[in-house]
Amino acid sequence: MKTIELKNVSKIYKNGVKALDNVSLTVKQGEFIAVMGQSGSGKSTLLQVAGLLDNCTSGQVIINRNDVSSLNKNLLADVRMKSLGFVFQSFHLNSHLRAYENIMVPMLINPEYKTKSEMKERALHLAETVGLSNRIDHYPGELSGGEQQRVAIARALSNNPDFILADEPTGNLDSKNEIAIFDELKRLSTSGKGVLVVSHNDAVKDYADRILIMKDGVLEQ
Ligand code: ADP
Ligand code: ADP
Numbered sequence: 629m630k631t632i633e634l635k636n637v638s639k640i641y642k643n644g645v646k647a648l649d650n651v652s653l654t655v656k657q658g659e660f661i662a663v664m665g666q667s668g669s670g671k672s673t674l675l676q677v678a679g680l681l682d683n684c685t686s687g688q689v690i691i692n693r694n695d696v697s698s699l700n701k702n703l704l705a706d707v708r709m710k711s712l713g714f715v716f717q718s719f720h721l722n723s724h725l726r727a728y729e730n731i732m733v734p735m736l737i738n739p740e741y742k743t744k745s746e747m748k749e750r751a752l753h754l755a756e757t758v759g760l761s762n763r764i765d766h767y768p769g770e771l772s773g774g775e776q777q778r779v780a781i782a783r784a785l786s787n788n789p790d791f792i793l794a795d796e797p798t799g800n801l802d803s804k805n806e807i808a809i810f811d812e813l814k815r816l817s818t819s820g821k822g823v824l825v826v827s828h829n830d831a832v833k834d835y836a837d838r839i840l841i842m843k844d845g846v847l848e849q
Contacts, residue, residue, distance in 0.1 A: 630657045630692050630711075630790040632678055632822065637687030639673050639845075647673040648684065649845035655824050657790060660817035662825050662832040665842030671826040672795055674842065678824060679793045680708050692790065709738060713784030713792045717799035719776045721768040727779045728752060728764040734786045754782040758812060774805030781812055791822040798829050810835045 639648035676682040731751035758778040798806040817823040
């Protein structure tokens with residue numbers, strides 16, 4: 629069983645703000661976990677620390693049984709590439725690349741893919757799975773918000789990670805697209821990926837297997 633485990637994790641920023649206060653959490657494959665809570669409660673920090681985008685001040689982060697504090701920079705990058713996919717509120721697409729090229733970006737650093745045509749083939753397949761086949765040659769500026777977020781999800785899937793971490797993935801979307809994105813994330817969790825979504829959108833409650841509330845850096849279970 630693949631897992632992300634946080635054990636007694638605290639995060640104090642340089643300015644003295646304690647954004648995470650003794651947080652423990654396990655995300656398993658096939659599980660959709662939603663973390664809700666007010667703005668400033670520490671949700672983004674939780675995702676950044678669980679996703680190895682930032683380090684914690686104390687406690688342990690264990691991904692697929694690797695205690696990440698024991699890994700050097702290269703191994704950390706390797707775990708991040710192979711095990712984790714990220715989706716952000718503001719999509720974070722490269723506006724100079726077409727949809728399928730955006731999806732290919734993470735594959736460029738994955739030695740598993742040898743040729744551009746192999747990467748493109750996989751990108752097209754992923755675009756199809758998120759319902760974007762007819763938009764693959766478009767640039768982000770030519771796509772709606774919902775379409776851009778589907779490109780971002782396909783990109784998060786490009787290296788076939790065990791986990792998808794999403795930070796307010798519907799924050800910039802209308803309610804129709806909200807549903808489409810949560811549906812897509814749910815599909816991924818039922819297909820065996822672990823999904824950790826940070827959101828203050830009530831709609832996520834209809835999708836999550838577990839809903840956790842973050843309050844002043846404390847995760848209420
Ligand atoms: P949320 O995602 O729930 O809005 P955040 O994790 O972004 O909460 O923020 C938690 C707390 O940490 C807030 O008080 C915020 O101001 C503070 N914070 C977030 N990022 C930083 C940072 N890089 N440096 C200092 N303080 C930060
Ligand atoms: P979706 O249901 O995917 O959000 P919309 O109904 O919002 O799609 O938009 C339909 C079409 O209009 C999209 O396929 C897209 O090509 C175009 N479109 C919508 N919003 C934008 C935008 N902000 N910029 C460029 N094109 C857009």
